[in-house]
Amino acid sequence: MSAGEEAAPAQPQKPEEQQQQQKPEENQVVEEKTEAAPAAAAEATEEQKPAAAEEAPAEPQQPEVTYKSLVLSAHGGYDKVKLQTKKGQPKPKAGELLVRVRACGLNFSDLLARQGVCDRLPSMPVTLGMECAGIVEELGEGVTDRQVGDKVMVVSRYGLWQELVTVPANRTFIMPEGMSFEEGAALLINYMTAYMIIFHFGNLRPKQSILIHMAAGGVGTAAIQLCKTVKDVTIFGTASASKHEALKESGVTHPIDYRTSDYVDEVRKISPKGVDIVLDPLGGSDTCKGYNLLKPMGRLVIYGAANLLTGQKKNIMALAKSWWNQFSINAMQLIASNKAVCGYLLGRLDDETELLADVVTTLLDLYKQGQIKPKIDSVYPFEQVGDAMRQMQEKKNVGKVILVPEVPKEEAKKEEN
Amino acid sequence: MSAGEEAAPAQPQKPEEQQQQQKPEENQVVEEKTEAAPAAAAEATEEQKPAAAEEAPAEPQQPEVTYKSLVLSAHGGYDKVKLQTKKGQPKPKAGELLVRVRACGLNFSDLLARQGVCDRLPSMPVTLGMECAGIVEELGEGVTDRQVGDKVMVVSRYGLWQELVTVPANRTFIMPEGMSFEEGAALLINYMTAYMIIFHFGNLRPKQSILIHMAAGGVGTAAIQLCKTVKDVTIFGTASASKHEALKESGVTHPIDYRTSDYVDEVRKISPKGVDIVLDPLGGSDTCKGYNLLKPMGRLVIYGAANLLTGQKKNIMALAKSWWNQFSINAMQLIASNKAVCGYLLGRLDDETELLADVVTTLLDLYKQGQIKPKIDSVYPFEQVGDAMRQMQEKKNVGKVILVPEVPKEEAKKEEN
Numbered sequence: 001m002s003a004g005e006e007a008a009p010a011q012p013q014k015p016e017e018q019q020q021q022q023k024p025e026e027n028q029v030v031e032e033k034t035e036a037a038p039a040a041a042a043e044a045t046e047e048q049k050p051a052a053a054e055e056a057p058a059e060p061q062q063p064e065v066t067y068k069s070l071v072l073s074a075h076g077g078y079d080k081v082k083l084q085t086k087k088g089q090p091k092p093k094a095g096e097l098l099v100r101v102r103a104c105g106l107n108f109s110d111l112l113a114r115q116g117v118c119d120r121l122p123s124m125p126v127t128l129g130m131e132c133a134g135i136v137e138e139l140g141e142g143v144t145d146r147q148v149g150d151k152v153m154v155v156s157r158y159g160l161w162q163e164l165v166t167v168p169a170n171r172t173f174i175m176p177e178g179m180s181f182e183e184g185a186a187l188l189i190n191y192m193t194a195y196m197i198i199f200h201f202g203n204l205r206p207k208q209s210i211l212i213h214m215a216a217g218g219v220g221t222a223a224i225q226l227c228k229t230v231k232d233v234t235i236f237g238t239a240s241a242s243k244h245e246a247l248k249e250s251g252v253t254h255p256i257d258y259r260t261s262d263y264v265d266e267v268r269k270i271s272p273k274g275v276d277i278v279l280d281p282l283g284g285s286d287t288c289k290g291y292n293l294l295k296p297m298g299r300l301v302i303y304g305a306a307n308l309l310t311g312q313k314k315n316i317m318a319l320a321k322s323w324w325n326q327f328s329i330n331a332m333q334l335i336a337s338n339k340a341v342c343g344y345l346l347g348r349l350d351d352e353t354e355l356l357a358d359v360v361t362t363l364l365d366l367y368k369q370g371q372i373k374p375k376i377d378s379v380y381p382f383e384q385v386g387d388a389m390r391q392m393q394e395k396k397n398v399g400k401v402i403l404v405p406e407v408p409k410e411e412a413k414k415e416e417n
Numbered sequence: 418m419s420a421g422e423e424a425a426p427a428q429p430q431k432p433e434e435q436q437q438q439q440k441p442e443e444n445q446v447v448e449e450k451t452e453a454a455p456a457a458a459a460e461a462t463e464e465q466k467p468a469a470a471e472e473a474p475a476e477p478q479q480p481e482v483t484y485k486s487l488v489l490s491a492h493g494g495y496d497k498v499k500l501q502t503k504k505g506q507p508k509p510k511a512g513e514l515l516v517r518v519r520a521c522g523l524n525f526s527d528l529l530a531r532q533g534v535c536d537r538l539p540s541m542p543v544t545l546g547m548e549c550a551g552i553v554e555e556l557g558e559g560v561t562d563r564q565v566g567d568k569v570m571v572v573s574r575y576g577l578w579q580e581l582v583t584v585p586a587n588r589t590f591i592m593p594e595g596m597s598f599e600e601g602a603a604l605l606i607n608y609m610t611a612y613m614i615i616f617h618f619g620n621l622r623p624k625q626s627i628l629i630h631m632a633a634g635g636v637g638t639a640a641i642q643l644c645k646t647v648k649d650v651t652i653f654g655t656a657s658a659s660k661h662e663a664l665k666e667s668g669v670t671h672p673i674d675y676r677t678s679d680y681v682d683e684v685r686k687i688s689p690k691g692v693d694i695v696l697d698p699l700g701g702s703d704t705c706k707g708y709n710l711l712k713p714m715g716r717l718v719i720y721g722a723a724n725l726l727t728g729q730k731k732n733i734m735a736l737a738k739s740w741w742n743q744f745s746i747n748a749m750q751l752i753a754s755n756k757a758v759c760g761y762l763l764g765r766l767d768d769e770t771e772l773l774a775d776v777v778t779t780l781l782d783l784y785k786q787g788q789i790k791p792k793i794d795s796v797y798p799f800e801q802v803g804d805a806m807r808q809m810q811e812k813k814n815v816g817k818v819i820l821v822p823e824v825p826k827e828e829a830k831k832e833e834n
Binding site: 299302303305326330332 | 613617618620700704713714716719720722743744745746747748749750751752753754755756757758759760761762765766768769772
């Protein structure tokens with residue numbers, strides 16, 4: 001996996017671009033501004049435009065390119081991701097594309113990265129963001145399978161919460177007809193994750209049962225839709241009670257309120273033998289509970305450590321507790337119980353270009369057939385990234401939280417009126 | 418899993434039959450005889466018949482039923498499984514069948530049980546044998562889906578190396594047209610194991626690669642045939658060099674001689690990234706090697722501990738070594754490597770009647786389509802059970818080792834000439 005460390009970081013952390021930053025007018029940070037109050041958002045963007053214009057008067061005949069970027073400059077709370085305006089047109093290198101970003105997805109990994117619970121980001125300051133959707137503006141040398149004007153979805157380990165990004169062409173996927181940029185920014189990571197944990201590791205088959213934690217979240221929503229593509233699957237889904245109606249509508253057989261009851265007891269009441277698959281994004285002691293809930297021949301898929309997120313900042317006690325309660329197992333125990341344990345982290349599959357492309361192809365077929373459709377919880381402008389992160393971290397969302405470089409049209413309309 | 422302890426032991430270890438043993442003429446051991454030399458086999462059966470007849474003169478108008486049974490009376494070497502002749506017609510209870518056994522399969526679990534490396538057998542003396550094929554002779558109360566004269570395959574945790582067995586009807590499966598009793602005795606355990614580890618846990622898909630240890634053995638042979646039902650699978654198979662020709666013919670892409678080379682090096686030479694699936698019947702340090710050989714998203718399926726079998730008797734050093742080298746893993750390690758570890762033991766799936774029946778139905782369909790066919794390595798009469806066990810334990814077999822209550826026809830013919 002160490003080879004993965006070198007793979008495909010998104011613009012602008014590459015050496016070449018760092019050199020560009022030496023030039024005074026290019027890729028230079030001209031402003032930092034992030035607003036927490038929604039009402040201030042539209043004003044904030046208005047303020048930036050003149051500010052950027054003032055600082056770039058050197059070549060008036062060739063208007064200076066500026067673009068917004070959400071940069072993490074110190075680990076900590078919601079306020080640590082700051083909006084910056086960068087200057088200078090980024091140039092795609094050989095095999096890369098320049099993409100104008102129209103929408104970005106939020107993921108748990110972004111929240112963990114902000115807190116510093118992530119070992120694979122370059123040193124700060126660093127632009128966060130693992131997925132986005134936008135329009136191809138320029139092709140790097142040798143790129144033949146994309147065209148300027150193509151609408152694409154992009155996946156990367158970081159760097160995509162930015163108006164302009166340069167990315168390897170093989171990390172981009174053409175959006176199908178009729179897909180919105182918000183949907184495009186909501187599809188890749190959640191659905192790739194859900195697909196691979198359910199079908200490659202979980203091996204879900206007709207008549208089986210599955211427990212989905214955080215069923216109303218991004219991966220949860222994707223997982224439910226994908227489970228519905230298999231016949232007669234019983235879905236147990238945990239979420240707070242207020243989301244149960246939405247879960248039932250989306251196909252969850254048994255919604256469980258994990259805040260007021262023990263989900264293990266609730267599952268056992270309905271299915272005394274347990275379930276065939278547990279998807280575990282929580283970690284810590286929940287992993288052990290999940291393992292014990294498996295039927296014989298059951299599969300536990302661990303794909304996250306959301307239990308580490310207990311507040312805005314890195315919680316040493318939560319880390320220690322998760323470490324202390326970390327699930328560990330040996331060969332004899334596995335054999336004696338006829339069970340499987342799988343670990344999944346999309347961020348460490350950088351090199352598996354072909355595998356990931358196959359998965360996306362399958363997902364796009366399912367999208368075109370109407371079998372999957374990303375559910376958008378909310379759309380925040382870059383200026384409100386703090387609120388967006390809070391929405392997700394406090395688990396208020398039903399579906400995907402999206403960031404957009406521009407104020408969303410509806411918001412802008414409201415501002416105009 | 419503890420409920421499994423109570424499930425479905427085969428005749429004659431049940432309380433009711435133990436009561437029958439109180440009666441002097443029924444189920445009584447009248448003789449012990451096991452011959453190691455093949456030449457003596459036919460003579461041995463000849464000798465038994467008059468001996469059994471002499472000891473049952475009480476009711477001459479109703480000839481005494483006798484039947485052979487292979488009984489383990491002390492843990493140890495090949496000579497610890499002894500041929501006994503039991504007396505008295507066993508009676509099937511409600512839900513059971515009486516089956517006249519025509520062929521039995523040998524499995525690694527039988528060898529481990531003989532050495533005492535097995536915690537789930539009743540106390541000795543105990544009849545070994547986990548699978549057989551034969552003809553239904555009598556139906557217990559309430560059995561409606563079997564008829565006298567049906568040819569059936571039977572699976573149980575023990576007790577089937579015997580001429581007459583009473584077994585729960587739901588542990589029997591009707592043999593398809595044209596299947597020999599030897600094939601019937603070779604199918605269930607090896608193919609159920611191979612099917613479940615490859616498809617339920619391994620989740621083999623087209624274009625993937627798999628490493629099969631002991632590829633010429635019973636499970637190995639079944640695994641190769643099942644892998645061939647999936648398109649473009651690359652099969653690595655370990656076996657000693659003398660078996661490589663047979664492996665190539667059966668569909669192994671890359672036979673590897675584990676005795677003269679390091680199989681890890683050999684696999685890496687051909688596939689530097691490793692394989693998608695490793696089937697591990699070995700245990701100990703080989704489990705760790707298997708895990709390291711996995712590609713990202715790879716699955717390791719541990720289904721045995723053949724490394725414990727180093728000689729005729731239980732080897733404390735081998736046990737200690739396997740324990741010391743036992744594979745152990747935690748959640749973080751699994752996530753960071755995108756891998757899955759599964760444990761499988763058919764003997765602990767007693768209660769999963771429906772699951773096992775589904776698997777057998779699929780296997781019989783594949784058999785009828787000619788996609789799988791048990792490969793018989795050799796057929797030994799009960800009298801030569803020691804030789805049969807040696808053949809398997811010394812890994813001389815290519816395919817399944819079979820035991821039959823009668824001297825095989827060809828052997829008998831030779832004796833006659």
